[in-house]
Amino acid sequence: MGIVYAAPAVAPEPRAAAEGRFMSWTGVNGDVFVLSADDSNPAMQRGVQGLHMPDIQVFESSTPLIHGSELDGxxxxxxxxFWPLMFQADTAAQWRAEHAAFFDSFHPTVPGTWTVGEGDDARTLGLVxxxxxxxxxxxxxxxxxxxxIGVELRATRPLWAGKEIRREYEAELEPDFIPTDPEDPTYHPTSVLxxxxxxxxxxxxxxAYVAWEIDGPHPPGLIVGVESFVITIPFEIPEGSTFTLDTDPTSGYAALDGVDMSTQLGFQIFAPVPAGGDVRLVISTEGTGRVLAKLTPLYWRAY
Known part of the structure; x- marks a missing residue:
């Protein structure tokens, strides 16, 4: 057996234009701590865990009739x-106050929010x-x-949430037309989706699942859904009222002006929008109120 000798790999120097990734923690009490700045307290050190691929458990089955196994899901x-954090301060009183404020922002069962990135590029993860x-x-x-101080945390919902996608729709205006009046030959296109x-x-x-926000007026019988999976709203949404419907089974709710309407809807089967998919939304109504569809994309990694 031959032996090959090689020089150990040396970590490259950061590029001149490189920028550190913004990170912050929003505690259960609403306090916000920037973790990525040079003067942050606490400040994130080397060895962060949780930014990359999640722990994926694959299910497989096998049979004596076929070599190998089948991947079932x-x-x-x-x-x-894991956060490796450095706490530092100029005085004992400052160290005590800032250290206490940070750890008081946690709760054993109520998640706070870890944010990585800024603006449209930001993704968030709930942590306890x-x-x-x-x-x-x-x-x-x-x-x-x-x-x-090394801080161990856990995300029971392990996927990173991206920027919410919002699509607003209204009742169709009059169709596009070209007037026959020679005095006004202007083409009039509709402008509302x-x-x-x-x-x-x-x-x-x-x-990921769609959440609906529907403004009245809409009479009973409004239908909304994804592709062939639709739901009929059996009650009126009056003008000036708003009906909200979250179809995510982990956090689903239905409310009219804040009043729970889940029992009126009964048992429903909602369909998600597949990863990488672009689907038709069903909106059928005799009403004219605005319909807002919202979706939060879910990612394996923080970037």
Missing amino acids: YTILPRRV GTFDGGHTFDLDPFYTGWAN GYTSARIGNPGNEA
Whole structure:
């Protein structure tokens, strides 16, 4: 057996134009902490976990009649996250206040929000802390003014959420026409996206569900849905009222002006928009109110 000797790989220097990735934490109490700036407190250090691919469990089956196995499907397990954080301050009082404010923003069962990226490029992940009481301080941070603390977190919903996609539709105006009046030969196109032209796309890695926000007036019998999976709203949505319907089975709700209407809808089967898909939305009504369709794409990674 031959042995090949090679020099160890050396990490390249960062490009001159490179920029660090923006990161922030929004706690359950609404407090926001920027983690990625040089003067952040706390500041993110090397060794972050949770940004890349999730833990995917693949299901497979086998039979003595066929060599190998069949891949039957997969599920994505809760995501483990680790933050290596540096806490530092100029005074003991400042260190105590800022350290306390950060850890007071966590809750064992209510998620806060980790944001990576900015603007349209930002993605978010809901996290809870998984504290076991085992952290030790090698040095007294009230004396040194700093401490490295590794924070273990968990995302029970392991997919990163991208920017919400919003598509607004209204009742069709009069159709396009060219007047026959020689005094006014102007072509008059309609400018509003009508109910019959409703579509929505999903750029994410996983299927995602549509949430509806519907303004009255609409009489009973309004129909909305994705492709052939539709639902009939059996009650009136008066003018000035808003009906909201979230079809995601993990967080679904139906409310008219904030009043729960789930029992009036009964049992329903909603269809998601497939990953990478662009589907027809069904909107059928005798009403004229605005219909807003919203979808939050879900991604495997933070970028």
